[in-house]
Amino acid sequence: xxxxxxxxxxxxxxxxxxxxxxxxxxxxxxxxxxxxxxxxxxxxxxxxxxxxxxxxxxxxxxxxxxxxxxxxxxxxxxxxxxxxxxxxxxxxxxxxxxxxxxxxxxxxxxxxxxxxxxxxxxxxxxxxxxxxxxxxxxxxxxxxxxxxxxxxxxxxxxxxxxxx
Numbered sequence: 001x002x003x004x005x006x007x008x009x010x011x012x013x014x015x016x017x018x019x020x021x022x023x024x025x026x027x028x029x030x031x032x033x034x035x036x037x038x039x040x041x042x043x044x045x046x047x048x049x050x051x052x053x054x055x056x057x058x059x060x061x062x063x064x065x066x067x068x069x070x071x072x073x074x075x076x077x078x079x080x081x082x083x084x085x086x087x088x089x090x091x092x093x094x095x096x097x098x099x100x101x102x103x104x105x106x107x108x109x110x111x112x113x114x115x116x117x118x119x120x121x122x123x124x125x126x127x128x129x130x131x132x133x134x135x136x137x138x139x140x141x142x143x144x145x146x147x148x149x150x151x152x153x154x155x156x157x158x159x160x161x162x163x164x
Contacts, residue, residue, distance in 0.1 A: 075164060084161065093112070095113075095115075097109045115137075123139075126148060145163065
């Protein structure tokens with residue numbers, strides 16, 4: 001999501017620079033104005049275009065390494081065929097029960113909340129049913145599985161959900 005916004009901003013900047021150059025070229029008589037002459041000379045040597053290209057390549061290579069797709073979709077917890085649907089809600093990602101063979105499971109009960117990308121990791125809160133409380137969680141999608149590492153104090157536990 002953030003990569004798309006950066007792309008749009010970068011393209012807008014490039015568009016403004018190119019349109020400014022074209023407008024100045026149409027004015028024609030820029031030889032009497034030192035600022036316009038300098039701008040024209042920079043474009044003649046392709047300095048700005050080369051700089052924009054280098055910055056774009058550097059940005060894209062950095063972003064593509066750190067970019068992880070959000071863990072949206074339906075996930076099977078592996079316990080009593082319980083399925084959780086993760087979707088975006090108000091800028092965050094949330095997961096709720098959509099089906100289960102467990103008669104006590106409440107359909108549409110929220111199990112994941114406040115999930116967002118922080119420093120290249122998906123972090124949020126997972127409801128620990130046995131404890132009846134929300135615990136910190138880190139989510140990572142690997143090989144069609146959602147690996148969730150939960151932590152409370154000094155204790156950590158990892159659970160794996162499979163993509164449905």
